[in-house]
Amino acid sequence: MSRPFGIDLGTTYSAVATLDDSGTPRVTRNENGEETTPSVVWFEGPGSVVVGSTAKESAVVDPDSVISLVKRQMGTTWSQTFFGDKYTAESVSALILRNLVDGAVATTGNDSRDVVITVPAYFGQLEREATKAAGVIAGLNVLSIVPEPVAAALHYGVSNDVDGRTILVFDLGGGTFDVSVMTVADGKFHVLVTDGDASLGGTDWDNDLVQLILERYVSETGDVDAAFDEQFIQEITTKAEQTKKALSTAEQKRLPLRRDGNSATIVVTRTEFTDLTRPLLQDTISVTRRALSTLEEKHGITTIDEVILVGGSTRMPAVPEALASTFGWSPKVHDPDLAVAKGAAVFALGRQVHASAERSGNSAAVTAIAQNARLDVSAVAAIANKETRNVLPKAIGVELVDASGRKYIDIVIDQNTAIPLAAPVVRSYGTATDNQTAVEFTLYQQSSPLPSTDVEANAPIDQSSGRIVGFPPRPAGDRIDVAFDVNAEGAVKLVATHANTGQTLNMEVRVAVLSDSEVAAQSKRVSMIKVSG
Template identity: 40%
Template sequence: MTAYGIDLGTTYSCIARVDETGRPTVLRSLEGTDTVPSVVFFESADNVVVGAAARDGSVLEPGLAVSLIKREMAHGTPHRRHGRTYTPEEISAFILRKLAEDAQVATGEAVRDVVITVPADFGAAERDATRKAGEIAGLTVVDIISEPVAAAITYGLLNPELDRTILVYDLGGGTFDTTVITLRGGSIKVVCTDGHRELGGTDWDERLMEHLVEEFTLEHPDVGSPLDDPQAEQQLRVDAEALKRTLSSRNRHVVRVAHEGRVARVEFTRETLEELTRDLLDRTVEITRRTMETAAAKGVRDYDQFILVGGSTKMPAVAEALRRAFGVPVLIQDPDLAVAKGAALYAFEETYRRLLRSGDHAGAEAVAAQAGLTAERRELIENTTIRTVASRGFGIVLTGGSGETPHVLHLVHANDPLPTSVTEEFYTVVPDQAVVTVEIVEQAGAAESPRLDDNVRIATGQLPIPPGKPRGWPIEVAFDLDSSGLLHVTARERETGERLDLRVQIGGMSEEKVAESRTWLSQVRVG
């Protein structure tokens, strides 16, 4: 009955579970590390390497490696390796399999039920793609929860009886989120959330890499750029990340850049790092301020603490900038592991609650006994609720007929409480219309816009209309967005009862394709 929590990160991932003392514990990889680099190396058609060895392999053969795949969950870019095309879901599934198989070695039991975390800013398509990645990996995805919520669960465990209002500042390897959360009586309520899907520690690495190249070129102007050599570029990326980590604890470091037989020793200081990346940090402060303005409009103006999670928050400049800008106490709460631990706690507690709701009190008792839960802890878990919000607005494309520019009407808005259900009536635009095309979109930018170009199509389908109907024949469309942020849309023609059920999907992966990938990829060795 053990359920696991997985932080499927852009640059690093990890897996955790609740131990026999009721505390969340991260399970170490076969390499002996808490986190695994989210890098996949396609050694051959039937052998895939994930983690540190994959990252090392990417330096020698960068064309066989895939990294930062989490950033591609939004648009489904395919990757072709050894004659086969892999979707982002399939590549992510290899990372999940590595985590699950290493955890099985560590615990002696197979990993089946999991909760996977995603950035708060992920929309329905990315969340659905993450769920499918878990299924392709052979896992049962109990739920998808936002990373800031997972971090708040970990934080709330410290003082479950203490009511707090916090802002979770989550700067990971590839994404950035800010989320305002209230903790009351052990329950969690998300007030609002904001963020940027392509802003993270990788962007800091990019700036460092560019500077290293500039310094090398200044010293060796007669030699080509290291960026023209895929192997040299990949080595620079590895060096840049290591440099960023080093300068989080040291004030000075020297990097050796080698290319075409020439070497440049580049001395780097923490001050140089901060100067090169000041605009990136300023963007996170601006988004944080915007989040707080949204929260203020909802009546939340006072904060007990800012909680920093994500490995990139270890850079001293982050906490300093937040204290200077907002004057709120800042706590760096287990930045690399807090999300996985929170997911494990949620997985455990939700398993316990579901067993109780289903009437399986013996099963619930077994779960509680396994973790040594006290009566007080059981009562707290039973009464805990998590209320979150929509990360993005969702709408439908409307047109008045021939010559009128299509536009978007949003039925669900960013920061609407979840779960939510909205039903609206729409109408045909011409007499004797045979079908209605139902096109669902998701808000793409920071603000809602009726322009098609400011939204992303995430689902489409056609609903038949009975013959001979006049213009303005009614069609009912219902949006159902669950607490995980997964969207289901139903369109219905009332006279015939004809229904169109739309599931949001990304990268063309239908449920049939997911099952097919699960079978095929299970035959590939993952090391």
């Protein structure tokens, strides 16, 4: 039996799911019997790491050897060294992925290494490619990278009639926030708008609570050195998360704290917590307003039929209350911790069918995949009928120089443009100086909340520079035609042509922090590490 896995690689917690014998997505429990695994890695010794709850608990006594929230470093050059070996965000994430899939294989007997990994909808190309690289380093066959709200909506659509409706997915996870709006027609999910903040999530609520608890402890005990005790701060951090969860159902939470002979019992009420974190919640409301404004501007849609809440942080009562009071909605909390992984499992099987159909036709592909996965043909056909179409989460442009010598970004493909593009976007540019014999193109990606022509509001896409060289010297303004294309995965292709000579430059743009050789080297190292839970 071989059924692909769907993986929700979360900032604070991760989950893995696959389809059961009836074709229903089920989350597989880890070796501790938990449906979710803390996205925490403890480097306990040379060649040995621990992932999950034990690693999270170890942060109290060995904080310097524990990595958490690594998802916020994806797409950057961040690294840490343990026992002489350097680990990147990709390789740390690979250790988490290995633990998840090894556990799922042991639990289900399903020996597949085919996976779909989810990412925040607002992740740009660098972050998405870093996530894919993490899967490769873990020894997995990454079928696709799918946005978390799309996965959640797919799962919601399995058990609910959403055809002909406009759905808004409000996804507040442990470390990221997304809001996506999509329409559903004949089993096809078309994302219209996505927005978010890749640095806003439940852990920020935790951090505010940590500061409140620490301030009250110091005020009650006079223990001013507590703020410099790393183990004590880690203990408060753990209790802050527990308090946040408790206050979703209780009106108050008591926290007994002790340090160096000092003790205090801190009481936090739900009202205090809500007031304390109101600015964070307001940030999510602002992003949601922006998404709705874009929806109306681009598509003329002003009515949302259903609002789905996913991500563990949406359990906080203040979240649905704020959405109801601000927009008049009646949000539905939909399996907040597990919906993304379950939807990814559905997407993964559909992705297998679509890839096989390109070679053998849809009917033959459905039959072959059903036989291989030991699933009913009709169940596989129903899943294969669910298609998705996404949008580009961040605008893409090219750096230019105006007549005064000022650099700026020409936004070629706007934020929230449907992908794949129906046709390449063609721009005509002119050389900047007389007798210019080469042109360099560098692609940039939006790094600000809204698209901007300012270079500072954009980030260069790594390894995306290319040159056209060797054309004859001519006056400034010599024409260069550039065609930009984006496929369904968000990969960018650029073809630049010098109009006078016909010389072309084809750039299959590589968007990645790590080179192929670095990915291979890290994969070899990770494969030699003992990973336990």
